[in-house]
Amino acid sequence: MSRVLEIALPVPVPGTFDYLPPEGEQADDGWLRTRVLVPLGRRRLVGVVLGVREASVDPGQLRRAERRLDDQPLLTPELVDSLSWAARYYQHPVGEVFAAALPAALRHADTRLPARETLALTDAGHAALAAKSPRAGSAPRGLLEALAAGPLDAEDLIERQPRGRAALRSLRERGLVASVAAEPARPRPAGVAGPTLNAEQRQAVDTVSAALDGFHVFLLDGVTGSGKTEVYLALIERVLAAGRQALVLVPEIGLTPQALARYRSRLGVPVAATHSGLADGERARSWLDAGAGRAPVLLGTRSAVLAPLARPGLIVVDEEHDASYKQQDGFRYHARDFAAVRARALGIPLVLGSATPALESLANARAGRYTALRLAQRAGAASAPQVRVVDLRRQRLVEGLSAPLLGAIGDTVARGEQALVFRNRRGFAPLLLCHACGWHARCPRCETPLTLHRAIARLRCHHCGHAEREPATCPDCDEAQLLALGAGTERLEVALNEQFPGTPVSRIDRDTTRGRAAREQRFAALEREGPAILVGTQMLAKGHDLPNLTLAAIVDADGGLFSADFRGAERLAQLVIQVAGRAGRGARPGTVLLQTHHPEHPLLRRLLEGGYHAFADDELQQREAMGLPPFGHLALLRAEAKSRDTVDTFLAAARRAFGTQQGVVLRGPLPAPMPRRAGFVRAQLLLESPQRGALQAALTPWIAAIHALPDARRVRWSIDVDPIDLA
DNA sequence: AGCACGCCGACT
């Protein structure tokens, strides 16, 4: 009778591995939820101890763990349970799920976390402050002033000030600031009081506050500008007052320095953050602080939902409809859905906020599983924007822009206001065509048309990154006349510059604006500017408030109306409402123009006449009739390989392994919407069931069988439970 | 995923 450690290891095989404890040590409960270093084959890996139990095989077969890496459990029992559940639900190897939950800095044995450093003014620093030495308003000055009240944590200090890291380096070099042994000054300044809540906001806060002691999901369904964040802040204050923690999830694009600063200044407590802009060590520190209860608030993007919480009190998912909550590779979890699982396990409320809730969430609210809280009033003076449709049929167009649209932009800038032109396509033109022979530029690896980027004279594949020079003549027939068809954001920028000479045109897309900081800078500049035109992609639809923006235009709504994907219409409706929300946030009313060849399309009419909820009613009916989410449940088995045959053989074998299952329909092999990508051939099988339980029951043995298929090793395959698109 | 083992082609 020897007890063994059950360990989750980052290898793509289902299940855990058993190890004996190191020589001379006992496998007792003290090992639970710690990280250990173990040998696996020729390698040494870091794993997490999920259990301690009697050996299920002959202990003589087992190897010994090398050593433990943590004195204390790193995860909470609830997190281990929830992640184990997620591994089963999403059909992903449990070791990889735990590896995904650990911050990168903790996935290796040689972890050395940056020590916490407390900084204080030196005598020279005090003197400089008194002598008003760094210029008022400069970043170094800001840091000195912050330190005047007492020593502060280094990272905390840096985040209080734009360009804080560079400023701190210079202060250190000049000997004005130094590391000290003291604790950071506490208590920090009390939170700044927020605006008085309106009746709707108060009602929402009261309703959730009355339910802080148990699991409940609230859908905070509030129009853009209705002040959802104020509701979150008021709730978090109550949770903090009760000595508990709050976890706040925001979309990838939403975790701006401003947003973070707002939470920090309003709550007056340390707010730990996790986002892609942070160094690994800092992310790990936030994660550990949350798990140890040192961080009262954890604010982060998708993966923050995988963090441990020592004293959980509330989870908030802002903009819960946002697609960035779904992980699209590896462990394909949905952070909003996993937040619900954790809130239930933790016995705490979950608040989902959105102006355009996902149809899943609306259906849950309608079925009574969630409690809907409505915020219908725009806060302050802002009034709802007016939406107008521009019928594109038989219109003369300038690079896709109609006369009414150009007229509206002209009027807007003439009034000294700003206009936003939204086009979901980067580059100059999505197609380069030979007028003489019909040749068009295609990606050799994906077989899709290449996008022309004229400014850099290159053709680029937006699916795999392939790039080549823009040809001067047709490679097939040598004809000089190549036509650039269609208009992306780059071409719109050129056209708008020609149409509105003298008005600054600013393009905001992945090509012009890489990274969070660049985006913020662009927006910050526009916040102060007078008349301007912004052209760009999705990036424009959210984020920064631009008070002087009064016109928003959607150049092409037809893509969403006739999308191959079942979520196309939902995405378009969300985009229209979100873009509309960007116009007229200040005192002036906003207008939204929507260009389409199908002004009579029923979904568009419903959206414009009845609003998002009327649209959602119709769309939900259609989904129900078609057995699609949220009424039907889906899982997608994707496969790709260098040769078509390999993919087909694998999917045929997977299909046979499935057989037939009660209440689950298997469709396919279907060609993927992108049948070739980066030199790989792709295809997929789709499982559908009206019952989540039936789908799960069928999936578990099937995935086990697929792991055992010899053909599975010849392809790259993955399973996507609850896919958000079929691409 | 790594990392081995293993059996067939062009090279010092």
Place this chain on the structure above:
DNA sequence: GTCGGCGTGCTC
């Protein structure tokens, strides 16, 4: 005669 190609199999 070897170096190395990637098919096959395993990892407590």
